[in-house]
Amino acid sequence: MTIATTSPVTGEVLKQFDELSPEELEDKLQRAAVAAASYRLTKHEQRAEWLSRAADVLEADSATVSELITTEIGKTLRSATDEVAKCVASLRFYAENGPRFLRDDEGAAAAAVGAQRTYVTRQPLGVVLAVMPWNFPLWQAMRFAAPALTAGNVGVLKHASNVPQTALYMEQLFREAGFPDDVFQTLLISSGRVEQVLRDGRVAAATLTGSEPAGRSVAAIAGDEIKRVVLELGGSDPFIVMPSTNLERAATVAVKARTLNNGQSCVNAKRFFVHADVYDAFLDLFTAKMGGLVVGDPMDDSTDIGPLATESGRDDVEAYVDDAVAKGATVVVGGKRPDGPGWFYPPTVITGVTGDMRMYGEEVFGPVAQVWPVASLQEAVDLANEHPYGLGSNLWTEDQSERDTFIRDIQSGMAFVNGNTSSYPEIPFGGIKRSGYGRELSDVGMREFMNAKTVWIGDPAR
Numbered sequence: 001m002t003i004a005t006t007s008p009v010t011g012e013v014l015k016q017f018d019e020l021s022p023e024e025l026e027d028k029l030q031r032a033a034v035a036a037a038s039y040r041l042t043k044h045e046q047r048a049e050w051l052s053r054a055a056d057v058l059e060a061d062s063a064t065v066s067e068l069i070t071t072e073i074g075k076t077l078r079s080a081t082d083e084v085a086k087c088v089a090s091l092r093f094y095a096e097n098g099p100r101f102l103r104d105d106e107g108a109a110a111a112a113v114g115a116q117r118t119y120v121t122r123q124p125l126g127v128v129l130a131v132m133p134w135n136f137p138l139w140q141a142m143r144f145a146a147p148a149l150t151a152g153n154v155g156v157l158k159h160a161s162n163v164p165q166t167a168l169y170m171e172q173l174f175r176e177a178g179f180p181d182d183v184f185q186t187l188l189i190s191s192g193r194v195e196q197v198l199r200d201g202r203v204a205a206a207t208l209t210g211s212e213p214a215g216r217s218v219a220a221i222a223g224d225e226i227k228r229v230v231l232e233l234g235g236s237d238p239f240i241v242m243p244s245t246n247l248e249r250a251a252t253v254a255v256k257a258r259t260l261n262n263g264q265s266c267v268n269a270k271r272f273f274v275h276a277d278v279y280d281a282f283l284d285l286f287t288a289k290m291g292g293l294v295v296g297d298p299m300d301d302s303t304d305i306g307p308l309a310t311e312s313g314r315d316d317v318e319a320y321v322d323d324a325v326a327k328g329a330t331v332v333v334g335g336k337r338p339d340g341p342g343w344f345y346p347p348t349v350i351t352g353v354t355g356d357m358r359m360y361g362e363e364v365f366g367p368v369a370q371v372w373p374v375a376s377l378q379e380a381v382d383l384a385n386e387h388p389y390g391l392g393s394n395l396w397t398e399d400q401s402e403r404d405t406f407i408r409d410i411q412s413g414m415a416f417v418n419g420n421t422s423s424y425p426e427i428p429f430g431g432i433k434r435s436g437y438g439r440e441l442s443d444v445g446m447r448e449f450m451n452a453k454t455v456w457i458g459d460p461a462r
């Protein structure tokens with residue numbers, strides 16, 4: 001795949017980059033290893049200071065970086081600005097909480113194990129490879145980088161081939177913030193060279209956010225090398241609407257949940273299960289709101305949905321919809337690509353999806369919502385759980401027992417009640433089943449790439 005910025009609005013290649021040569025890649029890996037040896041010894045408070053400075057630098061750069069993100073992937077400028085703000089907040093969160101997260105855990109049972117003292121001390125693993133997707137080009141990379149650098153790890157980023165400028169900005173940001181040289185480096189390489197980097201003895205672990213095939217490949221290599229890996233893969237989150245809820249509010253959030261990031265988020269709600277008692281009313285509200293969204297130039301303030309990020313991405317979405325329609329599904333709104341340049345696709349609502357349609361058990365990465373009537377919460381949960389993915393999930397209800405049943409029975413890494421799944425630096429993020437394993441964010445995510453070393457100290461006199 002060519003490493004280039006290509007405008008999703010016009011299809012024009014705006015800037016192309018050469019891949020690293022074998023010698024350049026070797027040089028960068030060696031630099032990372034050297035940096036790791038000394039960075040692990042830096043004081044937690046010093047790292048917090050650098051993180052805090054990185055937040056200030058990014059905040060000052062917000063306007064240009066947001067524009068860059070919109071240029072590279074076509075998300076609305078409003079949404080890109082929110083993404084940058086989230087990265088700033090995340091850097092500040094780790095700056096404030098990192099030293100506390102990194103404290104040793106004192107063991108209470110020293111006498112029981114014949115020791116004077118026991119404790120667990122957490123130490124960085126070293127160089128961690130991050131393979132990241134384009135859909136939140138800054139946030140995906142930041143939610144790896146901020147906790148990893150807090151922990152004392154060193155990062156090497158292989159970003160998606162269509163966001164090279166955002167990837168290079170990340171490296172520049174940490175340098176400008178004052179982090180020691182080579183603590184965070186961007187590797188402009190194709191996905192075919194990930195194996196070489198992951199097998200390299202200087203690389204201790206990896207994290208991948210992306211598709212199932214990419215995850216499978218990286219997990220297999222990491223397994224072969226016995227290296228720690230975190231996988232954040234696809235999702236087809238359910239959004240369940242029960243009669244007790246405020247339908248107007250649920251429908252408004254449902255639109256946001258499906259169309260955030262032009263419908264290209266792993267935690268977009270993709271399947272809407274609506275109780276039969278309120279199905280018609282919800283469908284009317286939801287359809288009207290989806291149909292009313294403004295599709296257009298992502299730089300324009302009045303635009304709700306920009307183009308999809310890649311031409312092949314739009315082709316995929318179109319193929320899912322065509323397949324469903326050919327097998328008997330009904331398009332209630334949208335479902336037809338507009339004429340003209342750019343990779344636009346309209347907000348689309350589909351009913352009558354059945355198990356033989358491709359979209360039933362896969363992930364549609366664009367603004368296409370399936371709406372299903374269900375007779376009960378149990379039916380909704382059962383249908384939701386049939387999917388191979390288990391990332392986020394959403395329930396709308398005012399009934400406490402429905403809420404408890406949902407939290408207990410839904411097969412997902414995250415359960416959101418009366419809201420839509422989102423990532424926050426303060427709480428863990430991740431999935432189960434084919435959505436991957438491991439967690440990002442909070443102290444839990446930071447500890448994925450740390451050695452929890454058990455220390456036992458005996459009495460020398462005995």
Ligand code: NAP
Binds near residue numbers: 161233
């Ligand atoms: P993708 O094709 O898997 O690409 C993601 C990253 O993996 C890119 O850097 C890509 O490099 C690299 N890559 C691709 N194939 C690889 C392989 N065989 N070995 C090693 N690296 C490989 O995914 P995408 O289509 O860009 O992103 C969309 C997917 O990511 C969706 O399924 C979405 O749900 C998922 N996602 C998950 C989360 C989460 O947190 N769970 C968040 C966001 C997105 P190239 O660009 O050079 O191919």
